[in-house]
Amino acid sequence: xxxxxxxxxxxxxxxxxxxxxxxxxxxxxxxxxxxxxxxxxxxxxxxxxxxxxxxxxxxxxxxxxxxxxxxxxxxxxxxxxxxxxxxxxxxxxxxxxxxxxxxxxxxxxxxxxxxxxxxxxxxxxxxxxxxxxxxxxxxxxxxx
Amino acid sequence: xxxxxxxxxxxxxxxxxxxxxxxxxxxxxxxxxxxxxxxxxxxxxxxxxxxxxxxxxxxxxxxxxxxxxxxxxxxxxxxxxxxxxxxxxxxxxxxxxxxxxxxxxxxxxxxxxxxxxxxxxxxxxxxxxxxxxxxxxxxxxxxx
DNA sequence: ACAAAACAGGATAATTTTATCTTAATTTAA
DNA sequence: TTAAATTAAGATAAAATTATCCTGTTTTGT
Numbered sequence: 001x002x003x004x005x006x007x008x009x010x011x012x013x014x015x016x017x018x019x020x021x022x023x024x025x026x027x028x029x030x031x032x033x034x035x036x037x038x039x040x041x042x043x044x045x046x047x048x049x050x051x052x053x054x055x056x057x058x059x060x061x062x063x064x065x066x067x068x069x070x071x072x073x074x075x076x077x078x079x080x081x082x083x084x085x086x087x088x089x090x091x092x093x094x095x096x097x098x099x100x101x102x103x104x105x106x107x108x109x110x111x112x113x114x115x116x117x118x119x120x121x122x123x124x125x126x127x128x129x130x131x132x133x134x135x136x137x138x139x140x141x142x143x144x
Numbered sequence: 145x146x147x148x149x150x151x152x153x154x155x156x157x158x159x160x161x162x163x164x165x166x167x168x169x170x171x172x173x174x175x176x177x178x179x180x181x182x183x184x185x186x187x188x189x190x191x192x193x194x195x196x197x198x199x200x201x202x203x204x205x206x207x208x209x210x211x212x213x214x215x216x217x218x219x220x221x222x223x224x225x226x227x228x229x230x231x232x233x234x235x236x237x238x239x240x241x242x243x244x245x246x247x248x249x250x251x252x253x254x255x256x257x258x259x260x261x262x263x264x265x266x267x268x269x270x271x272x273x274x275x276x277x278x279x280x281x282x283x284x285x286x287x288x
Numbered sequence: 289a290c291a292a293a294a295c296a297g298g299a300t301a302a303t304t305t306t307a308t309c310t311t312a313a314t315t316t317a318a
Numbered sequence: 319t320t321a322a323a324t325t326a327a328g329a330t331a332a333a334a335t336t337a338t339c340c341t342g343t344t345t346t347g348t
Contacts (some may be wrong), residue, residue: 001145001233001236001238001260002170002238003254003306004240004305004306004307005305005306007238007239007285008264008296009238010340011239014251015228027323027325028324028325029324034168038306038307038328039306039308039309040307040308040309041306041308042247043325043326044306044307044326044327046307046325047325047326047327050325050326052254055176057324057325057326058314058315058325059314059315059323059325059326060312060313060315060316060322060324060325061262061314061315061316061317061322061323061324062315062316062317062323062324063314063315063316063323063324063325064324064325065325069329071342074172077252080313083194086221089145092145094145095151095154095155096148096151097285097287097288097347098288099288100285100288104285104288105284105285106284106285106286107158107275107276107278107279107284107285107286108221108270109284110155111149111266111270112145112266114266115262115263115266116261118258118259118262119259122256122258122259126252126255131251131252132251134251135251140249140250140251140253141241141244141248141249141250141251142239142251143241144241144242144244144248144250147335147336148335148336148337149336150336171293171294171295172294173294177310182336182338183337183338184337184338184339185336185337185338187295187296187297188296188297188336188337190295191295191296191297194295194296201294201295201296202295202343202344202345203293203294203295203343203344203345204292204293204294204295204296204343204344204346204347205292205293205294205344205347206293206294206345206346206347207293207294207295207344207346208294208295209295209347218329223291261344
């Protein structure tokens with residue numbers, strides 16, 4: 001569904017959010033350990049998310065990653081997926097046709113549109129705060 | 145969504161079906177040209193589909209690919225996707241967790257389950273014959 | 289039997305994705 | 319002001335996916 005990079009990005013953002021809710025900043029090392037991801041690769045992904053203003057990065061001792069408390073509830077999964085994988089997953093033709101459209105559709109156009117729209121609205125309406133709270137309360141997990 | 149290999153596999157199968165409905169066997173070269181795919185790579189994918197009995201391959205002069213007329217309506221997209229990409233797309237955790245389950249779910253488990261089940265039933269209920277007929281009648285396209 | 293057409297399969301190459309390594313820049317605390 | 323901790327960024331490497339090439343095998347028409 002998503003690239004590995006995007007999976008790490010989503011998990012990292014949720015973990016950063018869970019910590020930011022508690023007012024804690026968390027280091028790359030802490031994130032990678034907690035979500036079970038390769039540290040250097042995760043650093044690259046966090047660079048992207050920081051550039052795209054999904055998360056804040058702070059250099060130096062006691063640095064790390066955080067999200068402004070008042071912004072956590074505004075961040076949705078689509079922000080992360082768009083930053084890392086782009087919008088191909090819900091924009092591109094399911095069979096890879098360059099010019100697939102309503103007027104000249106591929107054979108699965110209509111059926112896939114439904115699934116892709118479901119996914120799109122899922123990503124656009126699921127905010128990171130609710131996911132972070134599930135993780136915080138032990139109802140959901142980022143490593144298994 | 146799907147791998148390139150799977151996209152080619154789906155398009156090739158639809159095109160073979162469209163020809164088989166008319167009682168015509170079609171060569172690799174003809175398929176690759178019609179679906180706009182790299183010929184040698186398409187050959188590999190058709191090998192897989194032939195091994196998995198999704199299509200029949202016939203060697204030698206006047207050989208090519210075909211599907212038994214009475215079987216066309218029984219082939220669904222899931223048969224093709226399973227043969228090429230496997231079932232990861234509707235079985236695996238959306239965040240890549242190895243042991244994600246109802247009891248110990250990832251934070252997006254429930255929401256993704258809905259989308260994945262939509263996709264699963266789409267693939268399992270869409271038969272190749274209906275798609276082939278759309279292509280045949282010029283309502284849908286395999287190359288654009 | 290033989291030549292030609294066509295698929296099968298193995299080897300190789302190119303590209304993309306994933307992952308690592310190294311050095312630089314930044315920040316803080318002592 | 320210097321050392322340590324930490325992210326940024328560029329270079330490189332490994333692995334997976336996509337794509338090509340070459341040789342072998344099968345089939346058919348002559």
